Amino acid sequence: MNQAFDLEQLLTDPVVAALARAEETAWFAAAPTDTAAGIEASGIDPAIVDDARVRFGRFAPWFAEHFPDTRATHGILESPLVGIPDMQAELGARFGADLPGKLWLKRDDALPVSGSIKARGGIHEVLEVAERIAIAAGLMAGTDDARVLERPEVREVLSRHGIAVGSTGNLGLSIGIVASELGFNTTVHMSMDARAWKKELLRSRGVTVVEHAGNFSDAVAAGRRTAEEDPSVWFVDDEASLSLFAGYSVAGARLAGQLASLGVTVDERHPLIVHLPCGVGGGPGGVTFGLKAAFGDAVHCVFAEPTHAPCMSLGVRTGLHDSISVADIGLDGLTAADGLAVGRPSRLVGEHLQQLIDGYVTVTDERMKAFVGLLHDTEGIDVEPSAAAGFAGPWRILEDETYRAAFGLDDAALANATHVVWSTGGSMVPSAEMTGYVAEGQALINEVSWR
Ligand SMILES: *Cc1c(COP(=O)(O)O)cnc(C)c1O
Numbered sequence: 001m002n003q004a005f006d007l008e009q010l011l012t013d014p015v016v017a018a019l020a021r022a023e024e025t026a027w028f029a030a031a032p033t034d035t036a037a038g039i040e041a042s043g044i045d046p047a048i049v050d051d052a053r054v055r056f057g058r059f060a061p062w063f064a065e066h067f068p069d070t071r072a073t074h075g076i077l078e079s080p081l082v083g084i085p086d087m088q089a090e091l092g093a094r095f096g097a098d099l100p101g102k103l104w105l106k107r108d109d110a111l112p113v114s115g116s117i118k119a120r121g122g123i124h125e126v127l128e129v130a131e132r133i134a135i136a137a138g139l140m141a142g143t144d145d146a147r148v149l150e151r152p153e154v155r156e157v158l159s160r161h162g163i164a165v166g167s168t169g170n171l172g173l174s175i176g177i178v179a180s181e182l183g184f185n186t187t188v189h190m191s192m193d194a195r196a197w198k199k200e201l202l203r204s205r206g207v208t209v210v211e212h213a214g215n216f217s218d219a220v221a222a223g224r225r226t227a228e229e230d231p232s233v234w235f236v237d238d239e240a241s242l243s244l245f246a247g248y249s250v251a252g253a254r255l256a257g258q259l260a261s262l263g264v265t266v267d268e269r270h271p272l273i274v275h276l277p278c279g280v281g282g283g284p285g286g287v288t289f290g291l292k293a294a295f296g297d298a299v300h301c302v303f304a305e306p307t308h309a310p311c312m313s314l315g316v317r318t319g320l321h322d323s324i325s326v327a328d329i330g331l332d333g334l335t336a337a338d339g340l341a342v343g344r345p346s347r348l349v350g351e352h353l354q355q356l357i358d359g360y361v362t363v364t365d366e367r368m369k370a371f372v373g374l375l376h377d378t379e380g381i382d383v384e385p386s387a388a389a390g391f392a393g394p395w396r397i398l399e400d401e402t403y404r405a406a407f408g409l410d411d412a413a414l415a416n417a418t419h420v421v422w423s424t425g426g427s428m429v430p431s432a433e434m435t436g437y438v439a440e441g442q443a444l445i446n447e448v449s450w451r
Contacts, residue, residue: 019307025310028400029406035292042352049253055124058146078111084375084378087374087378090377091103091374099394105381109384110426110427113178115173116174116426117422122174122247126179126236127146133157155182164234172194172198173202176205187210189220194211220238245282246286248290252287252289259418269412271299271300273299273418274301275422277303288353300359306337308332309335309337310331314326316357337385339386361393364448365385366448369440370441371389372440375391376441384437
């Protein structure tokens with residue numbers, strides 16, 4: 001293959017060399033970018049956040065009727081923010097350094113409808129497409145309550161349209177569940193290694209599941225091709241969709257409300273530090289955008305990836321973004337972390353959002369699993385391995401004097417810090433499978449090195 005870069009040259013960067021050896025890494029931006037300048041540089045209009053928030057509001061009555069697990073929030077898809085003091089103390093003991101400030105868990109593993117962060121982005125895009133079709137057919141006004149989509153003539157129109165997506169699992173679940181409920185003809189392209197229970201669940205809801213030999217990128221490419229051949233099919237593009245991104249971004253404004261209701265102060269001297277598992281980057285990127293819009297320079301966002309699939313770390317560090325894949329540095333892209341097994345980052349996020357992202361941390365599968373075991377033992381909370389990727393971040397920040405000095409994170413600021421680990425998935429995992437994750441994690445607690 002004719003590569004647009006010189007691998008040997010890239011490997012002279014010790015961070016890239018460590019990524020290529022599948023070692024754990026942590027690196028941070030050299031200096032802060034003013035948030036307003038960063039948002040400007042992203043080229044993304046902050047108005048998309050509110051537009052998506054309002055759209056979710058229009059659909060709330062529809063969700064409350066169709067998905068019983070959203071009744072308790074009157075149809076709004078949101079997750080709890082919980083303190084995890086016992087996990088904080090246990091990790092402090094393991095890592096050999098107590099974490100100043102407070103550690104919280106944002107429980108997107110418990111998001112209604114599809115049990116992962118994908119319920120924010122994936123669902124938003126389906127809603128937007130449904131509205132667009134109904135409006136174009138003259139059957140809906142842009143301000144209507146989404147229950148008009150239940151009228152038989154609207155369902156008939158939607159059934160003549162297709163929605164397609166390529167997914168390792170969780171995105172397919174979110175899109176498949178909601179698109180089929182709206183009456184769309186829905187196809188999810190999955191890689192062969194996607195979990196069987198996800199395929200079965202989708203098929204039980206009338207979704208067509210197409211399995212592809214090869215990896216996630218191949219499944220996405222296949223989905224894109226079939227949609228290109230048929231103009232009635234809308235392809236949800238995980239690698240570049242602004243609608244997905246907008247759906248994720250709503251979380252920022254909502255988290256601001258949750259912290260305010262808990263009386264948690266966030267400002268320059270009381271930093272909010274958010275640790276986000278990263279696959280293709282749309283989820284953590286969108287959440288970062290929403291958080292920056294809500295909190296400005298007071299929020300710090302750190303992305304966490306598996307050592308075998310660090311596509312965002314690699315893309316941003318080399319400046320090559322989606323022109324380089326983890327395979328180009330000899331990595332196999334294999335990880336137990338569903339949703340994070342991605343070889344090439346989103347075009348939208350790495351390149352356009354890098355000024356808003358503070359740092360990039362990679363963790364081994366063994367460490368992610370050990371975190372799953374510890375979270376179960378200390379807090380009685382069960383999440384999937386991907387969802388635990390963020391737990392190393394707070395300690396990596398403690399160790400990095402250069403980053404702390406550049407970003408004003410002195411001892412006093414860290415003593416007032418609010419660390420939020422974003423837990424991105426888990427509640428839909430069948431209990432037998434979850435029991436397996438926990439047991440495997442518990443066995444690894446004393447195996448991994450805690451440094
Ligand atoms: C998709 C996913 C992520 C990351 O989102 P990206 O948009 O792919 O970066 C994290 N955790 C879980 C469980 C996911 O399914």
